[in-house]
Every structure is written in C-alpha cells, then in structure tokens.
Amino acid sequence: MKFIETRGNDGSKPVAVSFSQAILSPLSSFGGIYAPEHIPQLAPDFLANHLDKDYKTLARDILLAFGVDLEDGLVEAALSTYDGFDDPENPVPVVQIGERLHVSELYHGPTRAFKDTALQPFGVVLSGLAQARDEHYLIMAATSGDTGPAALDTFRNKPNIKVACLYPDGGTSDVQRLQMVTEDAANLKVIGIHGNFDDAQAALKGLLGSERFCTTLVEKHTQLSAANSVNFGRIIFQLIYHLHSYLELVRQGHIELGEKVYLVVPSGNFGNALGGYYAWRMGLPVEKIVIASNANNVLTDLIHTGVYDLRQRKLIGTSSPAMDILKSSNVERVLFHLFGAERTRELMRELDEEQHYQLSG
Numbered sequence: 001m002k003f004i005e006t007r008g009n010d011g012s013k014p015v016a017v018s019f020s021q022a023i024l025s026p027l028s029s030f031g032g033i034y035a036p037e038h039i040p041q042l043a044p045d046f047l048a049n050h051l052d053k054d055y056k057t058l059a060r061d062i063l064l065a066f067g068v069d070l071e072d073g074l075v076e077a078a079l080s081t082y083d084g085f086d087d088p089e090n091p092v093p094v095v096q097i098g099e100r101l102h103v104s105e106l107y108h109g110p111t112r113a114f115k116d117t118a119l120q121p122f123g124v125v126l127s128g129l130a131q132a133r134d135e136h137y138l139i140m141a142a143t144s145g146d147t148g149p150a151a152l153d154t155f156r157n158k159p160n161i162k163v164a165c166l167y168p169d170g171g172t173s174d175v176q177r178l179q180m181v182t183e184d185a186a187n188l189k190v191i192g193i194h195g196n197f198d199d200a201q202a203a204l205k206g207l208l209g210s211e212r213f214c215t216t217l218v219e220k221h222t223q224l225s226a227a228n229s230v231n232f233g234r235i236i237f238q239l240i241y242h243l244h245s246y247l248e249l250v251r252q253g254h255i256e257l258g259e260k261v262y263l264v265v266p267s268g269n270f271g272n273a274l275g276g277y278y279a280w281r282m283g284l285p286v287e288k289i290v291i292a293s294n295a296n297n298v299l300t301d302l303i304h305t306g307v308y309d310l311r312q313r314k315l316i317g318t319s320s321p322a323m324d325i326l327k328s329s330n331v332e333r334v335l336f337h338l339f340g341a342e343r344t345r346e347l348m349r350e351l352d353e354e355q356h357y358q359l360s361g
C-alpha cells in the first residue's frame with residue numbers, strides 16, 4: 001500500500017510513498033499530509049477470527065492490512081511496548097459504566113496520557129527505521145499537555161532521535177509540565193512558549209516548512225519529522241483500539257458480532273476520531289461516530305452546518321486543554337477521503353488564508 005498527499009503533488013516530492021517514508025517525513029506538498037491511497041477492507045470473517053486473539057495479534061494484522069513496510073522484528077519490538085502497560089495482556093480494558101455504555105480505558109500506559117497507546121510503539125518504529133537507514137531525526141512536537149510527556153517518554157534515550165517539545169506555558173496542568181521539564185535525557189529538549197496550543201502548533205508548522213531551518217539541519221545531517229497526529233504512524237496505532245474495543249464488547253456479551261455501536265470520541269486534533277473513522281470505513285459495524293467537543297466547538301459547527309469558521313473565534317482555555325484546539329489537523333484526512341486532493345487543497349487554502357471554508361450541499 002502506498003501513501004499519497006492530501007493536497008495533491010507539487011512535483012517536488014514522490015507522487016506516492018511507502019508507510020515508512022510517510023512517517024519519517026510526514027509533511028507533503030502544499031502543506032498537506034499523507035493518507036493511505038485507499039482504505040483497506042477487512043475480510044468478512046476478520047472480526048470473528050480475532051475474537052480469540054490478543055491485542056498484539058490484532059495490531060499486527062491491522063498493520064498488515066495497511067501493507068506497512070516494516071521488518072517483522074521491528075513490528076514485534078514496537079508491540080512489545082504494550083508490555084509496559086498496567087496489564088500487558090490487555091493494554092486497553094473496556095469497562096461498563098452504565099446501561100449500554102462502556103469506556104475504553106486508554107490511560108494505562110507509562111505517562112497516563114491516552115496518547116501512549118500510539119506513541120509507545122510509534123517511538124520504537126521511528127527510531128528503528130532511523131537506525132536501519134543510518135539517519136538522524138529531530139522530532140518537533142507541539143503539545144497541549146498530553147502529547148509532550150508521552151512523546152518525551154517514548155523517545156527518551158532512543159538512538160538517532162532528538163526531540164524538541166513546545167508547550168504553551170501556563171496552558172498545561174502542573175503535573176504535565178513537571179512530567180516534561182523534569183525529563184533529563186540528553187536527546188530531549190522542552191520549551192515553554194508564550195501563547196496557546198494553536199500558536200505552538202503554528203510555530204511548529206512554520207519551522208517544518210522553513211527552508212533556512214531545514215538547511216541548518218542538513219548541515220547537521222539531521223532530518224525533521226513530527227510526532228503529532230499529522231503523522232500517520234500515530235493514526236495507524238489509534239484505529240486498532242477501536243476494533244479491539246468492539247471485540248471486547250462482543251467477548252463480554254454486551255453485543256452480538258455485527259451489531260452496530262456508537263463511538264463517542266472527545267476530539268481536539270481529531271486523531272482519535274479519525275482512527276474511529278478508518279475503523280468504520282474498514283468494516284467495523286459503527287452506527288455513528290459522535291464527536292465530543294468542549295467550548296472550542298468548531299467541529300460541532302462543521303458537522304452541523306458544513307462551515308469551518310475561525311473568524312469569530314478565539315481559543316478558549318478550558319479544563320480539558322488537550323481539546324483546546326481550533327485548527328483540527330486530521331479533519332483534512334476525512335476531507336481527502338471524501339472529496340479528493342484537489343478539493344481538499346482548495347478548502348485548506350481557504351482555511352489558511354481566509355480563516356473559513358464552507359462545504360457545498
């Protein structure tokens with residue numbers, strides 16, 4: 001399977017790349033990102049066949065469905081990071097909290113951020129690829145509080161990888177700030193900025209696109225990558241737990257195999273929700289994906305009205321800072337799968353330049 005660019009190709013990059021290329025260099029032409037050229041379809045008996053399989057086997061088979069170009073040994077090493085979760089046999093417990101209401105507990109990793117579930121294996125994959133190619137990478141991460149600690153933890157002392165992490169000073173919890181600023185590995189750097197998460201993400205995107213910054217890195221034989229969910233390497237490990245959670249509901253006797261479920265996903269950058277979207281498009285029986293917002297409910301408006309409008313909005317700091325995001329990066333991949341690269345490029349240009357776009361009927 002190849003990965004292609006959400007905003008089309010400008011001639012300066014390959015038209016299609018492998019999974020490993022897409023995750024090593026996640027930014028593509030016209031400021032776009034990479035998405036799979038088609039969404040793999042699960043075999044009709046895939047779910048039934050995985051009822052008696054463990055999380056790692058499910059994960060391995062999903063990676064296989066996307067045709068990832070990773071050595072078996074590297075996949076094994078990546079998935080062995082789940083051994084560091086509270087229950088290695090079941091890294092994502094699914095727990096009943098109400099009548100016909102269950103929660104996927106995604107906080108059983110080393111930093112307690114749900115992002116561990118994807119970042120732990122992702123860190124091993126990225127470092128492994130870098131070593132195999134004898135290349136050095138700088139990961140620039142922007143965080144609203146959860147990505148930072150999880151990214152720093154996964155890359156701590158990993159060969160061939162350095163991390164610089166930008167966080168909005170005052171915009172994270174004290175625990176999260178301390179998780180970051182007390183890291184002392186030589187390959188990690190943490191920087192608090194004056195501004196909010198969108199400012200941190202904009203600074204990151206600006207740097208990643210800056211020629212001068214990139215030339216300096218070339219002189220240092222270092223390439224840039226990203227650990228935010230613009231990186232498809234994050235998304236692929238996120239869609240797994242949606243499938244896993246469904247299988248758990250069947251195993252626990254709450255639903256019949258084939259019965260549809262609602263996925264309710266608190267959303268910021270839309271990575272977790274996009275994982276659910278891919279799981280659904282691959283064949284998971286999903287009735288609806290419900291996007292939960294906080295006061296920064298730009299996605300609520302988009303879904304109800306087809307309008308993405310930042311003009312009257314200011315980012316509102318809330319008690320759920322990981323969702324205090326107005327430019328939700330992964331919506332772009334949904335636009336791409338629905339409308340194609342040309343339309344996505346047009347919409348994203350409108351958002352970047354005019355701060356709004358409107359979908360047609």
Ligand SMILES: *Cc1c(COP(=O)(O)O)cnc(C)c1O
Pocket residue numbers: 113114115146147229266267268269270271272273322323
């Ligand atoms: C990152 C995060 C979110 C937002 O997730 P996305 O996948 O970026 O939409 C929501 N809640 C918590 C606790 C998070 O850490």
